[in-house]
Amino acid sequence: MEKLIITVAICGAEARKLDNPALPVTPEEIAQEAYKSYLAGASVVHLHVRDQQGNPSQDVGIFRYAMESIRQKCDMIIQISTGGAIGASPEERVAPLELMPEMASLTCGTVNFGEGVFWNPPNLVAHFARRMKELGVRPEIEVFEAGMIQNALNLVKKGLLDSPLHFDFVMGVPGGITGYLRDLIYLSETVPPGSTWTVAGIGRFELPLAVTAIILGGHVRVGFEDNIYYSKDVLAESNAQLVERVQRIALELGREIATPAEARRILRISRA
Numbered sequence: 001m002e003k004l005i006i007t008v009a010i011c012g013a014e015a016r017k018l019d020n021p022a023l024p025v026t027p028e029e030i031a032q033e034a035y036k037s038y039l040a041g042a043s044v045v046h047l048h049v050r051d052q053q054g055n056p057s058q059d060v061g062i063f064r065y066a067m068e069s070i071r072q073k074c075d076m077i078i079q080i081s082t083g084g085a086i087g088a089s090p091e092e093r094v095a096p097l098e099l100m101p102e103m104a105s106l107t108c109g110t111v112n113f114g115e116g117v118f119w120n121p122p123n124l125v126a127h128f129a130r131r132m133k134e135l136g137v138r139p140e141i142e143v144f145e146a147g148m149i150q151n152a153l154n155l156v157k158k159g160l161l162d163s164p165l166h167f168d169f170v171m172g173v174p175g176g177i178t179g180y181l182r183d184l185i186y187l188s189e190t191v192p193p194g195s196t197w198t199v200a201g202i203g204r205f206e207l208p209l210a211v212t213a214i215i216l217g218g219h220v221r222v223g224f225e226d227n228i229y230y231s232k233d234v235l236a237e238s239n240a241q242l243v244e245r246v247q248r249i250a251l252e253l254g255r256e257i258a259t260p261a262e263a264r265r266i267l268r269i270s271r272a
């Protein structure tokens, strides 16, 4: 089994400081939290940013500053979000790719998202994939529903994505696939052999899915984007606390933790 890649999803677009006062929202707070998570074992940071009011933003300048601030502290792989927040325009969502991060998220289909709709029609996904290819950005295929795997494979056939793909199973979003273990088994057995995958369990699904992924040979994403709690009714103190728990469990189970350099090799990222 490869070493375990832990991704930290620091703030996302939906969580609010009202929900967990420890939520990092400024670029400085995000960079500091990324660094603490790196020290706790994370090798990838899934990056969203917020504006001065703490609202989700796809502003290129804020992304640039956050990326520079993280790079000054450590060599984590930076994966920017092209999902943004529900309602963000396609132009806003694709804009930060011009910063040429090593990775970016690419959701391969439309899904209900709570009371909203996360809008990803085929032409939009193809446009984002083409842009990533032009800029040499490694996509992480975000899978909120099983059909999104097939959508990604269709983009491989069209030459817009390169095999082997790297997937992120986002499980437990209201409107998407559930976070039950049988669904993780199903998704992990549906991706083509040779693919890599990670799992992001939402809310209470985060920990059981993380443990299952460690055992199955997948990788793990944790963080306030997906879950603001440490345990039932107990708020997490930091993203790093959630990362540290995954590292601890993985080591107990005999799975070593990947450094950023090792994660680059596993994820086939050649550009430093």
Ligand code: KMH
Pocket: 012, 013, 014, 081, 082, 083, 084, 085, 086, 105, 106, 107, 113, 118, 142
């Ligand atoms: N905020 C969600 C609507 C991504 O980062 O690519 C979408 C999301 C996925 O967070």
Ligand code: ZN
Pocket: 009, 012, 013, 046, 048, 081, 083, 084, 105, 225
């Ligand atoms: Zn995200």
